[in-house]
Amino acid sequence: MDSQAEPKLEIFFFPYILGGHLIPMIDLARLFASHGVKATIVTTPHNVLLFQNPILRDQQLGYDIGFLALNFPAEEYGLPNGCENELTTTNGDMFTKLFMAAMKLQDPLRKLLSQTRPDCLISDRLYPWIADVTDGLGIPRVVFDGSGCFSHCVEESLRRYAPHEKVVFETESFLVPGLPNQIELKRSMLPDYVKAENVFTHFLNEALECEIKSYGIVVNSFYELEQAYADYFQKDMKRKIWHIGPVSLYNRTNIDKVERGIKTSIDEHSCLSWLDSRDPNSVLYISFGSMPRITSAQLLEIAHGLETSNHPFIWVIGRILDYSSKEKQQVESVVLPVGFEERITKSKRGLMIRGWAPQLLILEHPAVGAYMNHCGWNSIIEGVTAGLPMITWPFSSEQFYNERFILNVIRVGISMGNEDWVPLKEVPRVTIKRDKVAHVVNRLMGCEEDEVVDMRKRAEEFRDKAMKAFEKGGSSHSNVHAFIAELKSCRKISQNGH
Numbered sequence: 001m002d003s004q005a006e007p008k009l010e011i012f013f014f015p016y017i018l019g020g021h022l023i024p025m026i027d028l029a030r031l032f033a034s035h036g037v038k039a040t041i042v043t044t045p046h047n048v049l050l051f052q053n054p055i056l057r058d059q060q061l062g063y064d065i066g067f068l069a070l071n072f073p074a075e076e077y078g079l080p081n082g083c084e085n086e087l088t089t090t091n092g093d094m095f096t097k098l099f100m101a102a103m104k105l106q107d108p109l110r111k112l113l114s115q116t117r118p119d120c121l122i123s124d125r126l127y128p129w130i131a132d133v134t135d136g137l138g139i140p141r142v143v144f145d146g147s148g149c150f151s152h153c154v155e156e157s158l159r160r161y162a163p164h165e166k167v168v169f170e171t172e173s174f175l176v177p178g179l180p181n182q183i184e185l186k187r188s189m190l191p192d193y194v195k196a197e198n199v200f201t202h203f204l205n206e207a208l209e210c211e212i213k214s215y216g217i218v219v220n221s222f223y224e225l226e227q228a229y230a231d232y233f234q235k236d237m238k239r240k241i242w243h244i245g246p247v248s249l250y251n252r253t254n255i256d257k258v259e260r261g262i263k264t265s266i267d268e269h270s271c272l273s274w275l276d277s278r279d280p281n282s283v284l285y286i287s288f289g290s291m292p293r294i295t296s297a298q299l300l301e302i303a304h305g306l307e308t309s310n311h312p313f314i315w316v317i318g319r320i321l322d323y324s325s326k327e328k329q330q331v332e333s334v335v336l337p338v339g340f341e342e343r344i345t346k347s348k349r350g351l352m353i354r355g356w357a358p359q360l361l362i363l364e365h366p367a368v369g370a371y372m373n374h375c376g377w378n379s380i381i382e383g384v385t386a387g388l389p390m391i392t393w394p395f396s397s398e399q400f401y402n403e404r405f406i407l408n409v410i411r412v413g414i415s416m417g418n419e420d421w422v423p424l425k426e427v428p429r430v431t432i433k434r435d436k437v438a439h440v441v442n443r444l445m446g447c448e449e450d451e452v453v454d455m456r457k458r459a460e461e462f463r464d465k466a467m468k469a470f471e472k473g474g475s476s477h478s479n480v481h482a483f484i485a486e487l488k489s490c491r492k493i494s495q496n497g498h
């Protein structure tokens with residue numbers, strides 16, 4: 001039993017500087033603070049500014065949460081002042097510089113940790129030097145992986161058995177051995193750094209070594225969603241994992257005031273009233289995450305496809321890069337079919353959001369009936385939490401693994417059919433044509449076929465399980481407690497000098 005006088009457990013949270021990593025890590029810190037931990041988010045000055053409002057709100061609620069800022073060497077890398085995450089980059093070159101600058105956080109972090117000595121550091125997977133910083137300081141280090149446990153298991157199987165080396169053609173399928181489900185992939189879906197060694201292979205190998213040497217990993221997922229993989233990870237891969245999500249549910253208590261850093265590009269009330277005017281389950285929500293993904297040509301095909309399919313939609317057009325320019329500069333204004341916007345606005349068929357959408361607010365609305373996304377893990381877990389079937393359209397990173405998870409493991413989606421992995425910030429080589437877009441949208445929206453009805457049912461069941469996992473007594477809630485208890489006992493052991 002903890003004595004009343006025992007000091008609070010202090011955890012430092014050190015997120016990576018990509019939107020899809022920062023957002024869930026901030027939620028994670030807020031979640032732990034709500035469980036009585038002193039949570040300190042260690043990030044760079046402009047990222048502090050970006051997320052200060054939700055943290056202030058939590059402080060007003062009495063939670064012990066705050067920031068510590070590390071200087072970001074933007075200037076040293078020729079980045080404009082304030083460019084401290086990929087959301088503020090406007091071309092591909094800046095993105096590369098950002099990665100390099102992030103590597104330089106090592107020394108300031110070391111200095112900070114040696115002065116402050118928290119009870120634990122939860123850091124993002126993408127800092128391969130993190131073990132050098134914490135080892136020797138005696139601070140337990142835990143890795144937060146922005147993706148789910150499933151993609152870890154796929155990565156491990158590919159490393160162990162290299163099944164992709166036994167197929168000749170890019171379009172040839174192979175089975176991913178040793179996993180609880182039959183998972184088929186094609187070589188064309190694999191990252192270039194898996195198929196042949198490059199700089200990123202080494203970077204990720206170092207990150208993995210660091211992860212293996214860590215105390216364990218926490219994931220933004222819940223046990224019931226990927227039970228077989230959570231067990232596989234612990235038993236076969238012999239590593240510790242805590243499923244503590246969906247962390248976005250932390251925002252749920254105040255869903256109409258969701259602030260997750262970035263200011264939304266649409267007035268939230270007009271977005272909600274547009275949704276209020278639509279029938280339940282009738283709207284398709286389309287978003288491809290926080291990074292630029294699609295080409296101008298693809299944008300046109302999506303627009304035509306949506307118009308033909310005739311289902312209501314909310315379409316988030318994030319940043320589009322001009323892939324033909326050497327610098328991959330951001331396109332200032334996007335070209336849509338003539339009269340498209342007027343037509344969909346007048347008929348109230350669609351709502352376009354240029355920039356940043358209040359995603360959680362939209363996903364939670366009863367009018368939304370399906371979600372087309374790029375299979376970024378946060379999008380998936382947020383879609384699952386909203387009980388939505390999905391249209392999967394992966395492009396890069398581990399997104400094709402995540403797509404298999406949706407299609408073959410939890411079976412709540414249908415695929416748009418892209419099979420061509422491209423590196424982040426490279427031009428997608430495949431353009432899905434308008435007829436295909438319309439066909440896939442029609443297959444899911446307003447369809448009464450058994451396959452789709454079953455998919456919706458399963459999606460709703462997973463939503464209920466997600467809610468249950470997060471509530472008091474649920475698996476994620478208990479895992480947060482178990483994790484805290486374990487860290488407390490580590491602290492006692494180190495204090496007693498054992």
Ligand SMILES: O=c1ccn([C@@H]2O[C@H](COP(=O)(O)OP(=O)(O)O[C@H]3O[C@H](CO)[C@@H](O)[C@H](O)[C@H]3O)[C@@H](O)[C@H]2O)c(=O)[nH]1
Pocket residue numbers: 018019020021023024145146147260287288289290291316355356357358359360375376377378379380382396397398399
């Ligand atoms: O207009 C928007 C767009 C995005 N989001 C939020 O931004 C996050 C996006 O995260 P995710 O869906 O994971 O996409 P990425 O930003 O692309 O994520 C990167 O990081 C993920 C976690 O490691 C990986 O799974 C992805 O492959 C990788 O691209 C989610 O929380 C969204 O709710 C918004 O709130 N509004």
